[in-house]
Structures are given as structure tokens and as C-alpha cells.
Amino acid sequence: EPGTELYLKSDLITDKFTESMYILxxxxxxxxxxxQEHVRRSLPELAQHKADMQSWEEQSQGAIYTVEYACSAIKNMVDSSVYFESIERLLKHAIAVKDQMNSAQGRR
Known part of the structure; x- marks a missing residue:
């Protein structure tokens, strides 16, 4: 019958349309x-990487602080050389005065 063929074709088209809608x-x-599966699998590793990075950052900050402190101490030492030179001159002068006093006492 001609109607049956049309019915089968329309049924096939309906089935294909339904399948397409289901897939979509x-x-x-x-x-x-x-x-979600990918995130669940990779999240612990990513969290560990983040924790490691934070730890390395803290260690780096500590090392940078130590180096800056050492550089500051060295700069202060260099800047204080003027005072050490002055102290050295005063000590030499004091020794010279003491020697003069000793020789003056020896002559008496």
C-alpha cells in the first residue's frame, strides 16, 4: 500500500529526529x-603544585631578606671606615703624647 510506505518513512524520520534530539x-x-572527571583527577596534583610554589616563594623571600640585610651591614661597615680612621689617628696621637710624657719624666 502506498500509505504504508509513507508511514514507514515518516516513522524512520521521526526516529532519527528523536535520536538527534537525544544526542544534542x-x-x-x-x-x-x-x-568534572578531569578536574577531579588533576585537582590534587594542582593543589600540591600550588602549595609547593607558596613554600618556594616563602623560602625565596627569606633568602632575599637575608641577602639585603647582609648588603646593608656591609654598606654600614664601609660607611663607618671614616670613624675607624679617625679613631686610629686619635690613638696614634695619644701614643705619641704618652711617649713624650714618658721621655719628659725620664729626663727629670
């Missing part, structure tokens, strides 16, 4: 499931 409706949820 479920595709995003499948993609989200895969994404």
Missing part, C-alpha cells in the same frame, strides 16, 4: 561529566 540534549552533560 545529552552531549553537554557528557562533556560536563568528562570535564
Amino acid at each position: 540534549a545529552n552531549e553537554p552533560s557528557v562533556a560536563l561529566y568528562r570535564l
Whole structure:
């Protein structure tokens, strides 16, 4: 019968349309499931990397502070050389005065 063929074709088209709609409706949820699966698998490793990076940053900051403190101490030592030279001159002068006093006492 001609009507039966039309009915079978329309049934086939309806089935294909329904299947396409089902795939389109479920595709995003499948993609989200895969994404969630990936995140769940990789998250612990990423969290560990983050913790490691924070630890290294803290260690680096500590090392930078130590180097800056050492540089500051060295600069202060260099700047204080003027005072040490002055002290050295005063000590030499004091020794010279003491020697003069000793020789003056020896002559008496």
C-alpha cells in the first residue's frame, strides 16, 4: 500500500529526529561529566603544585631578606671606615703624647 510506505518513512524520520534530539540534549552533560572527571583527577596534583610554589616563594623571600640585610651591614661597615680612621689617628696621637710624657719624666 502506498500509505504504508509513507508511514514507514515518516516513522524512520521521526526516529532519527528523536535520536538527534537525544544526542544534542545529552552531549553537554557528557562533556560536563568528562570535564568534572578531569578536574577531579588533576585537582590534587594542582593543589600540591600550588602549595609547593607558596613554600618556594616563602623560602625565596627569606633568602632575599637575608641577602639585603647582609648588603646593608656591609654598606654600614664601609660607611663607618671614616670613624675607624679617625679613631686610629686619635690613638696614634695619644701614643705619641704618652711617649713624650714618658721621655719628659725620664729626663727629670
